[in-house]
Amino acid sequence: MEAALIEFSKRGYDKASLDEVAAIAGFSKGAIYSNFTNKEGLFLSLMDQQIRERIEAVRAVCENLVPMEQGPDAAGVVGRQIVSALAADEAFQLLFLEYVAHAARTSEVHQELSDRRRDVRILIADAALAVLGSEHKLWERTTPAVFTIAILALSNGLGIERVATPDDIPEDMLAKLIGLMIQ
Template sequence: MTQLPDPLSRRDRQRQTREALIFAARAVFSEDGYHAASLERIAREAGFSKGAVYSNFDGKSALFLAVMDQNLELAEADPRHPFEKPSNPASTGWDVAEREGYPLEATQGFALATLEFIASAARDETLAPQLHQRLAAVLDRYDAIARKARPDDETLGAAEVGTLLAALDQGAGLILLAGDVMPDPAVFTAGMRRLVDPARAAAEAGPEA
């Protein structure tokens, strides 16, 4: 007699439901924005009722934070070292999400939704601390890049260099969102390198830099 596979445990079913809701939420937030997105549509896109959302998340803000957490995990899985030559010279910060199956348009759409969420959450006593935790995680990622690439005689601390890297990287993203203008990848990379290790950046750029 053929033995049937064990049915999914309740924990496994809940995990799959959460993952489906997060995936659907990212798509809906990308299309509709944070404020206009409805939990009814998110649940429908995931194949569940609205009750499934509230069974797994406290509300829309909690679901949005869960999507942000997933995005942070994707970014942490592929950190960019300023002095490593990219396999694709035209690669940008959007490529990680695109390789995971998120088109550029959807990535930009979610970035715009994130700006909506930040503007709202920063004024909310409950959400602001949770938002700050995510922003701290973003800065930690840049700090790690700075610690790995900065020279021993750098007078600025790794956290300070990391903050400058974050400002350049995230600022370039804002320019892209606001004006659909992306800095030339070569110029952007040169700027990152100069922040991390100015002497090495000048040496590798050559006499014409």
């Protein structure tokens, strides 16, 4: 899978070559085909693995979240806790965009993506509720579900902006924006 990640990240889905994946992995092309039906199968397996890893990272962070304490940086602390679970590198961001575009055109893949995104949203909403508490003033303005969609939209949007103009988007921008939302 590491070889597939390298090849798909470097060339994108359309230009990626199973020959090159095999060469990077040190396998024959036949070895790739013995595990995957085609390039799409390998790509979808790679994305499934990457998304599963991020879901597990979110779960792990959620299990260790510290309830919001009082203080001037309390919102920033919560923002950083949530951001640590959502961290994505440029390679993943580019692959994820291709995956979403592919899913939009392929109904079976779209359903898998929808299911995974729901799982992530539920985890983050539960974490936000646990960290902020059920009486937090944020819940007077919105619900945990809507807050989570806003966080993911910001995360994805900032990820795209970071790919386009990396020097313009500070690493801590998402944490700061989440902090502003929950003040």
